[in-house]
Amino acid sequence: MATKDMSIGVLDSGVGGLTVLKELRRKLPAENFIFLGDTARAPYGVRSEEEIRKFVEQMLCFFDTQNVKLVVSACNTITTLGMKTLQKAHKFGLIGMSKGEKMVLSASKKHKIGLFATQFTVNSHMHQKAYNAIDSRVQVYGVPCTKFVPLVEAGKFGTPEMAAAIMEYTDAVKRAGVDVVILGCTHFPFLQREIQKSMGPNVQVIDPAAETATDVEHYLIEEGLYKMQGTGSTVINFTGDMEKGKKLVAYGMPGEQFTFNKLTLK
Ligand code: DGL
Numbered sequence: 001m002a003t004k005d006m007s008i009g010v011l012d013s014g015v016g017g018l019t020v021l022k023e024l025r026r027k028l029p030a031e032n033f034i035f036l037g038d039t040a041r042a043p044y045g046v047r048s049e050e051e052i053r054k055f056v057e058q059m060l061c062f063f064d065t066q067n068v069k070l071v072v073s074a075c076n077t078i079t080t081l082g083m084k085t086l087q088k089a090h091k092f093g094l095i096g097m098s099k100g101e102k103m104v105l106s107a108s109k110k111h112k113i114g115l116f117a118t119q120f121t122v123n124s125h126m127h128q129k130a131y132n133a134i135d136s137r138v139q140v141y142g143v144p145c146t147k148f149v150p151l152v153e154a155g156k157f158g159t160p161e162m163a164a165a166i167m168e169y170t171d172a173v174k175r176a177g178v179d180v181v182i183l184g185c186t187h188f189p190f191l192q193r194e195i196q197k198s199m200g201p202n203v204q205v206i207d208p209a210a211e212t213a214t215d216v217e218h219y220l221i222e223e224g225l226y227k228m229q230g231t232g233s234t235v236i237n238f239t240g241d242m243e244k245g246k247k248l249v250a251y252g253m254p255g256e257q258f259t260f261n262k263l264t265l266k
Contacts, residue, residue: 002069002092004227007032008216009063009071009092011056014042014153014240015248016187017074020097021234022253023209024072027217031232034066038265039240043149045077045118045185052120053081058265060090062237068092069225072216074209076117076184080124093223098215099130100182100208107204108180111137114173114203116195117184119144127184141176145169145185152187155248166191170198181205190252237263 008028010021014037021035036059038044044052056078063071070093073079078086079096087094104113115127122142131138147165156162173181181203183189189207196205220226236258238245246260 002223002225004069004225006067006069006225007034009066009068010035010074011059011063011071011078012037012075012186013044013077014039014149014187015245015252016149016152016185016190018249018252019186019189019207020072020074020209020212023213024216025232025234027210027213028220028227029232030227030230033232033234034063034068035234035236036062036263037236037238037245039153039238039245041239042153043118044075045120045149046146047120049081052078053086055265056081056086057088060086060088062263062265063092064090070095070216070219072212073097074186074212076126076186077120080121080126093219095212095216095219097186098208098211099127099184100206100211101130101134102211103206103208104180104182105131105135105138107206108138110177110179111135111139112176112178113138113140114176114178114181115140115142115184116145116148116169116173116181116188117142118149119146121184127182141173141178143169143172145188148191149185149187152190155244155251157190157251162191162194166194166198170195174199179203183207233259235259235261237261239263239265
């Protein structure tokens, strides 16, 4: 049976999930987190569903061994697969990425939303369906930003290549006349400042990580699993290059303390 003192697992194809981990740590400072980024096999968003499901099952089997009360899919691509279909025999709870419905729908006056995501997530229409369940007027303009994930994984911030990719993708949604852009891939908040700058002051660029952290908080309270006392710790596992991974952790969460592990998934 799950108890308050058990850890919370957080998974992603790579370093993108760190942007969600950051919000979770801020919102739930007493909780212990175990992060797993499958950096050896990122990106997932250009792979087949069958392959992604196989990799996710391997990650969930790792969490079976970690005494976790809950696992957060800090990955939109994985979230499109449906948490119920991934749950199988795993005993912990499973929560996916929020589509940022509250923030997005209250920020948009034009009902025109730009979606920056992986090819897989854009094809799923997950965001369009979630917004239309609340407001049928909403139109989503999905842009598969396939260049972003490899550039973020390689830490190529502030490079001409990154600037060109940002220009290409922001131009695409500017033409559609959106007034909100949702970052539908957890790698993209690493670039939020630059994307916001390129979109200009009349478009709001939204990261749904805070809404995801609120969903997690509500789940823990409802299940009686909310840990309020103590100072939490975080272990970060990567399957790929550890030095590269550590640099990106330091870039995204400067000055914070973590324990690192290299992991092999089978
Ligand atoms: N960070 C992931 C997401 O939110 C996946 C990126 C990828 O591996 O393609 O979609």
